Amino acid sequence: MSIRARLLLLILFATLIPALVGGMQFLERRDSEITAAQRDLAAAAQRVARVLRDTVRATAQLHYGLSRARDLDTQDKAACSAFLADVLKEHPQYTGILTITPKGDLFCDSLRTGRALNLTDRQYFQSALNSKTPLAVEPAFGRLTGIAVLQVAYASRRETGEPRFVLLASLNLEKYMQPRATSLPRETAVIALMDGKGTILTWHPDGEKLRGTSIADSPLFRFARERHGEEVREDIEAGGVSRIWAASALPEFPEAGLHVLVGVARKDLLASANRNLNQGLAILAVVSLLVFAGGWALVELGIRRQSARIIAAVARFSRGDFGARIGQPYPRGEIGGLMAALDHAFELMQAQRDVIQQLNADLERRVAGRTARLEASIKELEGFTYTISHDLRTPLRAIDGFSRIMEEDCAGKLDDEGRRLLGVIRANSRRMGELIDDLLEFSRLGRKSLSNTTIDMRRQVEEVMGSLQVPGKRLPRLEIGALPPASGDAALVKLAWTNLLGNAVKFSSKREQPVIEVSGRENGGENVYCVKDNGAGFDMQYYNKLFGVFQRLHSTEDFPGTGVGLAIVQRVVSLHGGRVWAEGKVNEGAEFYFSLPNGGVDGPI
Amino acid sequence: MDQFEKVDILLVEDNPADAELTMRALRKGNLANHITWLKDGAAALDFIFRTGEYAGRPEQYPRLILLDIKLPKVDGIEVLKRIKADERTKVIPVVMVTSSAEGRDITESYKLGVNSYVVKPVEFSQFSDTVAKAGLYWMLVNKTP
Known part of the structure; x- marks a missing residue:
């Protein structure tokens, strides 16, 4: 692995680990931001519920005040209707304010239509008259407009406890909830109000069509009924939009069973967190890149380039450029x-x-x-x-x-x-x-300069013996044993054979049955050859004179010769890096040995 | 007639014993009619090219030259070189007769165009034979027209 790759890896690790830690932090922050956004959503739902509750209470207070007004303690229907019309002008959030006689007949009417209407069967009327608390709340849809209203009824009694009349103010939920929807901070926010049976009372924005429909069996309504608080629920609507919902209720008015649902599109809720995350990651990436680039520059300039200089110089030097x-x-x-x-x-x-x-x-x-x-x-x-x-x-x-x-x-x-x-x-x-x-x-x-070839020793011996043949003279019996081929100068080795075999023939010539034995063997790194005869032999006492020039152990009369033959043999063999030695006994014969290295001569000498 | 007028064989040999033996051998081979014996290389060149002492000699070249290598004044190799370098004499057969069997002399002589090279054996009978044969051969080859 090159230094560049190692350092690159090191810097990569050094940059990657903080980047990972930073990334984790950003992810955690995103999670907490999402949690916070969800909490905001739940708080918004609770706020809407609280405000609605306050409005109901304010209505109750209005009723309490009105019940004590003299203008209502009259039998003049027209006068009290006018009075209530005035009151209604002050409180446009109501669609109407009216009083109902204990018998259930409509008496004063802020709308001053003069209609006759018996409202005995209305639940709010019964509830206001008959329950311990004088206040009754009931959601309903306007008979003509179809708009959801919240009927807030209040039973006014004399000191004796006898009912005087029931005051009813119809809170226009449609109008009332509309600004709540726009007050939510998110564009995709939806705010819905439903009664305890799962009937949608209002749905803002753009929920006219949903008005009056029931979602009683939907998981969303079950969630609204059962989970109040900070929990949220995610629903995928038709069209694939995923929406996150928070719910709240008005437990103070159980008979009304009102539920508030606030929902935002998931991507809207996550948008900010995601944006923050993306920003954070972008910054992190830029910082990491800068750190990486900085580290790389340091390593490249400080280590890699310097080691390249060292390597280049060492390489030049080792190629023999000593000036490097x-x-x-x-x-x-x-x-x-x-x-x-x-x-x-x-x-x-x-x-x-x-x-x-x-x-x-x-x-x-x-x-x-x-x-x-x-x-x-x-x-x-x-x-x-x-x-x-x-x-x-x-x-x-x-x-x-x-x-x-x-x-x-x-x-x-x-x-x-x-x-x-x-x-x-x-x-x-x-x-x-x-x-x-x-x-x-x-x-x-x-x-002489020596050549180096493989020599067939057996053939040389046979050739030399052939050349020693003199017509009319009988040659000794020749016994040739194993003769491994040698390496060396063929002409010189033949000269050695000529002298050795010539001596053997000469010195055995006076025997009745002269025998010459030639043999050879491999011995370690060299071949050893032997010429043995049963001739005159020699006295080992004079061994040191045997291979000298002009040295003779026999008289010229007995055996002619100049005394150079063995000296020539020794010189030939020593030129090849081999040795010569001999054994002999007077009148019994002699054995001459010479060795030649297997590899032959090194080259011309 | 001048004594140099008809020369068949020119023998250049500084050793009188060898010269006598050579001439005896040639005589035995019936080649002794016109032998001129000179003792050194300078004399040989003078004789062949008719200069110095032999300036007055008529223009006639030997049919065979027997040349020893080791000669006083100018050695045999030099004499051979001069003979073989001259258009007039280069056709004359030259036989180097020497007691030396040294490789360099033989090589040098053949390079210069010698016709034969004879090593004088020590033994007289062999010597006699060799000289007579060489002389006869080259005399036969170089017949006067």
């Missing part, structure tokens, strides 16, 4: 410290590298010098061998040639001893020629 530096400016704090320390380290490393380069250059110069000197000495050596090859052979050729000429031209002048002596001279000059040739071959080995 992070460079100024170093920010304050740990990162700046790290940058300064790294630059210092780079400085030191560059200095050390310069020193190393200097040393390397010196070393190379010295190596070049030594190589030149070495090449010069190799050249010298080559010149030396060349000289040997050329100059030493020339006199030999003369010795041999002139001895021969003497043999041919002066044969008659020589006796047998003279001829023998000439033979000795010729034999020795030939031998010296062989010595020189072998020495040259041996010294050439040291200058």
Whole structure:
């Protein structure tokens, strides 16, 4: 995970958690705002109920006052009707005020229609006359207008308790409730009044059609009847509008059974809370974004960009650009410290590298010098061998040639001893020629570059044995065991086989049944090969002379040779990184071993 | 007739013993009619190109040159180079006869266009054989028209 991603995550967490807490707070506030709005709704319902109750009481007081007025204590129907008409003018909230005789006949009438009406069967009349309290309240619909009124009746009695008349004022509920509806603060507010049986008395606004209908069976009416107080109810109306209702009642007038319902559209009730919530969340989002951006800027400039500088410099440095530096400016704090320390380290490393380069250059110069000197000495050596090859052979050729000429031209002048002596001279000059040739071959080995191939050792042994075959001479019996293939310079390895097998043939030639055994095996990282014969063998006492140049353990008369063969074998094997060793017993035979590393030579030497 | 007038074989060899042995070998192979023996490279060049001591020699080139590599004054390789660089002499067969079997000499000689390279064996009979065969072969190849 990159530093950028880690830091981004960190800042995200650092911003997100306060944002979440803030968001929760806003949500809680919204809830409490909604609760408050609901409480307001319930309070509004209660207020409407209270005001209505006060109005009823005020009506009762009006009745009480009127019952004592002399204008009503008269038999003059017209006069008292005029008086009540005047009173009505003062109290336009009533549709009419009238008095009813104890027999139930309409007497004074503020409307002064002069109609004759018996109201005995009216419940308010009976209730006012017969109950303990003189006041009776009953909702009703106007017979002509259809408008809901609240009949407030009051029984006036003489001191004896005999009823004088019943006063009735009809409160125009339609008119009365209308301003209540407009006084509610919310646009979608609905205020409804219903009687105890669930008949809608008023419904504002726009509730003329609902007037007189019954909602007795609806859950809303059940709620209104049973739950008074702060509780609210949510109803989804036809049309999908969800409305929240609060209810209140006038328990002081149980016979009227009045219920007040106040409802507002849910979205209206929640609007303010939601608006506040949205505002709050918007502010929170902006603040969170600012915090995030600020944090990000700090991290980007203070950490990410600085680490990128460090990484870039380190990468350049590790690619071999030793001049790479992070460079100024170093920010304050740990990162700046790290940058300064790294630059210092780079400085030191560059200095050390310069020193190393200097040393390397010196070393190379010295190596070049030594190589030149070495090449010069190799050249010298080559010149030396060349000289040997050329100059030493020339006199030999003369010795041999002139001895021969003497043999041919002066044969008659020589006796047998003279001829023998000439033979000795010729034999020795030939031998010296062989010595020189072998020495040259041996010294050439040291200058050879080695190739590296896989060598079929069995085939080499067979080829070498084939080449050792001399017509008329019997070769020893050859037993070839397992011979694992070797890696190395095929020509040189063949030279080693030639010398080893040649020796074995030579030194076993005096046996009646000469046997040569050739075998090999893998031993760790190298192959070990062995040539064993049952020939003359050698004395282990002289082992240290065995592989020396011109070292011989047998006389030339017994076994001809120059003593270079085993030295050549040793040089060939050591050029390949292997070893040579031998075991022998006089007159019983010898075993010669050589080892070659499995991987062959490293390359040209 | 001048002694240099008809030269079949030019032998350039500083060692008198080797020269004598070589000439004996050539003689044995019946190639000894006109052998000129010179002891160093400078003399050989003078002889071939008729300069210095041999300025007065008529223009006639040997049919075969036997050249030792190690020679005083001018060595055999240089003499070979001069012979093979000259239009008049480059067709003359040159056989390097030397006691050295050094690789660099052989390579150098063949690069310069030598016709044959003979390593003198130590043993006289072999030496005699080799020189006689080489001489005969090249004399036969380079017949005078």
